[in-house]
Amino acid sequence: MVLQLLPKRAPRTRVRLARCFSASPRGATYADTLPNLKIGAHTRVLFQGFTGRQATANVKESLEWGTKIVGGVKPGVEGEHLGLPIFPSVKVAQEKARPDASAIYVPGNQTAKAIEEAIEAEIPLVVAVAEHVPIHDILRIHSMLQTQSKTRLVGANCPGIISAIGKCRIGFQPLPCFAPGNVGIVAKSGTLSYETVASTTRAGLGQSLCISMGGDVLAGTNFVDALKIFEHDQDTEGIILVGEIGGTAEMDAAEWIKEYRQRTVNPKPIMALVGGLEAPPGRIMGHAGAWAAPGEPDAQAKYQALERAGAVMVNHPEKFGEGMRTLLGSGAIRPGANSFSGSGGQKRGFHTMRRVSPMSKPAQQKRNLYIKQFQALDILKEKSIPVVEQNSPSDVFISISVDRTALSPCIVASTSAELDPAHSRKFPFSYRETGFEGSTLISDVASHVGLSSSSHTSLTNLVQSLWEIFREKEAFVLETRVGVSGENLEVHGARFGFDDAAFRSSGRQQEIHALRNTAEEAPEEVEAEKDGIVYVKYVSSSKPSECVTVLIANRLQGEGSIGTLVNGAGLAMNTVDALTIHGGHCANFLDTGGKATSETVKSSFRIICSDPRVNAVFVNIFGGLTRCDMIAEGIIMAFRDLEMQVPVVVRLRGTNEELGQKMIAESGLPLHAFDGFEDAAKKVIGLARK
Known part of the structure; x- marks a missing residue:
């Protein structure tokens, strides 16, 4: 394969860079690592987290399939596992085994450290599979990746x-x-x-x-x-x-x-x-x-x-x-x-994008925590930022957030108090930035929102304080509505969101996450979370009906009559989408998670059926790590233990699909099993209408 020479992107803002993480040629960039994605029979694979249960099972399968695995890493340990060498570090593995790629099989709280070790050893391709990697850990990793041209990352999650x-x-x-x-x-x-x-x-x-x-x-x-x-x-x-x-x-x-x-x-x-x-x-x-x-x-x-x-x-x-x-x-x-x-x-028929006021009360988001406005303002006061809780038609919007394209933090500025895409602009900067004094970035932001040069000192103080809060408390977004009082800026409103993974997987930011009040959240969603299930209840008030040009006339007829149980977030979203396209009306989004068990499935049914709107349940499973026979066992358990009264349509595909389908067919329970989505969708929609 021949790759065309990729254009080099000019730097977008001034950044302060620490040492580079590989001996890259002058002018080389992260984009030069693209060819490393072209893996094949030649690729020599290393495992980090080699002796763990999941890695061990994966290595066995991959070896049998034909993948060329050269060993793995267990920090500080040398030996043998599955007939392959154990190396004490990635550096030693690189010297002795010359791997082309590293598969990182460590928990989310250790993932960033493992990636960093692979970058320093100049492993050409690093694949990180873990969920719940703290976003600030990954921001730090991307700041490293952008300084080198040897290592390409796939992932995480x-x-x-x-x-x-x-x-x-x-x-x-x-x-x-x-x-x-x-x-x-x-x-x-x-x-x-x-x-x-x-x-x-x-x-x-x-x-x-x-x-x-x-x-x-x-x-x-x-x-x-x-x-x-x-x-x-x-x-x-x-x-x-x-x-x-x-x-x-x-x-x-x-x-x-x-x-x-x-x-x-x-x-x-x-x-x-x-x-x-x-x-x-x-x-x-x-x-x-x-x-x-x-x-x-x-x-x-x-x-x-x-x-x-x-x-x-x-x-x-x-x-x-x-x-x-x-x-x-x-x-x-x-x-x-x-x-x-x-x-x-x-x-x-949706042709307009919903514009959300950044200061309006948000829906509670799993995996993120938004605190109340008074709590956000108190944090700003601790940084000696002037705060006056009020609304003014001349307010502007200043935020510190994450730029998903630049893979870095950024300032978002808008000339309106609300984040209007037509009047906003992003200003990315390096995660290693320490201070904004004298930065051209401040001048650019001030110019965009129309602040005079006399306000630059006050704007610098605000941005510096937001940046310190962003890093110290591991936020993913800090939004402020700002007014001008003479030469000074004062914050009139704020909405702060913090990374849930930093708390859940790494135990950091306990004080911030202690502010969460589960009594204000949907009880079904809180209950689901205890079992590792992601559940979102669909209600008509959450639909952006006031913001669309065309609304399907019968959209609310039979609203919420189909409960959905799916493994995998993407498949769960698509299941709801596809059922709706076919004329169905879903009550919920439910992702059992990639490590679902029979008990997880049983808990999912209990939560779904607690919604009195549900007339039928659609189970859509594609077995990967989650086996179809295990899902079938959970469905049968739910029917027997929960005294299920609603009909259930089951579509099983993937790992052990034939065994799962056989278990359903031989259960003697009122279950409707299908291979294809179209027929299954028509069946559950028909049952929900009865």
Whole structure:
């Protein structure tokens, strides 16, 4: 494979950099690590966290499949495991085994340290699979990655990267789904990528290379990175992209696809799906990064952008296989073609983006904690920032947040008190920035919002204080509504959000997270959280009906009549989307989590059926780590122990699907089992209407 020379991006702001993390040639950048993604039979894989239970099971499977594993790391220990060497450090492993890639199998609170060790050892490719990696840990890692040109990161919070042709798996993808072939796949969601892989395998196409972007706020490798690989990969003839709400990666991909199709005589066909069309505004949908911040595009905007760029859109991953086979057979695609969506595709009639006031009371988000305004103002007072709680028509908006594209913190400034995308601008800066005194960044922000030069000192103090709070308390967003009083600025309102992973996985920021009041949250969601379940109750008040141009007339008829139980955040979002497209009305989003057990499934049923609106339950499982037979056992337990009164439709695919389907069929219980999504969806919608 030959990659075109990638353009070097000019620095966007002044930054203060510490030492570099590799001996990179002058002018080399992180973009130069893109070729490291092209794994295959040649790739020598190292494991960090080698002797752990999950890593051990993964190594056994991957070795049997054909992956070339050269050993693993257990800090300070030398020896042997599974017939392979144990190295005391990544540096020693690099010297003795010369790995091309490292699979990091350590908990989220240790992931950043493991990645840093791999960067310092100049491992070409690092794959981090863990969830719940604190966002500030990853911000620090990205500040390192941007100073070097040796190491490429995939993840975190992703199933990894896999070459079906080269039999190289770096991650925990379910191997029975894969077959060598010609389709390149890049996805945010693990379960949706498995569905996509299985669909292309059933269609006789197979896969060339599958890259996971992952579901976190900050990704080491994004859609455009993967598209550049697929463009020049001779093994890849068709490309599939699976996106979801949160960030702008899909919009960036749409721009790349548009430009690619304009400059290429015979472009490779590209298909896509976007999950989260039905996601309530402001809610986190399972993945840490699956939420749209104020001013970010929603799922519908992403869908439309990809369609306009020439991607063929589908509403369910089952349709990718036959759709791509048709496109490859025809040798060309029509820009904006939507032949494979069925039932109107994903189009919903939503044409305007909801604008959210940054100071309005947000919906409670799992994996994030928003504190009350008076609490945020008290924190500012501790930094000696003038605070006057009031509203003024001349207020401006100043925020410290995370720039998902620049992979760094940023100042967001708007000339209005609310974050209006048309009047706002981002100013990224290095995570290693220590002070803003004399910074041109302050001048740029002041100029954008119309502050006089006499206010620069006050603005510097405010930004410096926000930045200190952001780092000290591990926030992900600090929003302020600011007014001018003479030469000084004063804060009139504030909304602060903090990273939940810093507390949950690392035990940090206990004082901040002690401010959470679960009595103010939906009791079903609090109960679900105890069992590791992500549950979001859908109610009509959460729908942005006042903000859309066209509203489907019968949308609220039978509202909430279908309960959903799904493993995987992306698949759970798409399940709700697809059922709605078919005319169903879902009561909830429910992600059992990647490590669901039979007890988890039983708890999920109890929570779903506590909603009196539910007339039928739809179980949609694609078995990866979660086995279909285990899900079937949980369903049977729920029926017997909870005295279930509502009908249940079950769709099982993936690991042990035949065994799971057999258990359901032989249970003697009133369960309706299906292989395909379309038939299952029609059945549950019909049952819910009775």
